[in-house]
Amino acid sequence: xxxxxxxxxxxxxxxxxxxxxxxxxxxxxxxxxxxxxxxxxxxxxxxxxxxxxxxxxxxxxxxxxxxxxxxxxxxxxxxxxxxxxxxxxxxxxxxxxxxxxx
Numbered sequence: 001x002x003x004x005x006x007x008x009x010x011x012x013x014x015x016x017x018x019x020x021x022x023x024x025x026x027x028x029x030x031x032x033x034x035x036x037x038x039x040x041x042x043x044x045x046x047x048x049x050x051x052x053x054x055x056x057x058x059x060x061x062x063x064x065x066x067x068x069x070x071x072x073x074x075x076x077x078x079x080x081x082x083x084x085x086x087x088x089x090x091x092x093x094x095x096x097x098x099x100x101x102x
Contacts, residue, residue: 068100 066076
């Protein structure tokens with residue numbers, strides 16, 4: 001039985017050596033492919049380590065002039081987006097939007 005264990009341990013050691021060698025070969029092949037791609041695309045190590053530029057934001061929209069004003073408080077609304085609370089409350093109280101038009 002001791003011989004069998006010795007044989008198995010020897011096979012295990014040989015397999016581990018083969019695994020390490022196969023990993024080295026795969027790593028070398030990967031490095032070669034990366035170098036080839038870098039050459040084809042004119043990339044440097046600095047290009048790989050550089051942070052990508054942040055995505056460009058759309059140009060800030062110009063401020064839209066107010067179309068409605070609360071004469072009591074001076075609050076305004078451009079007519080875009082959700083109606084402000086002051087206007088919703090006034091409309092709910094029976095006033096018309098035309099009363100606030102500029």
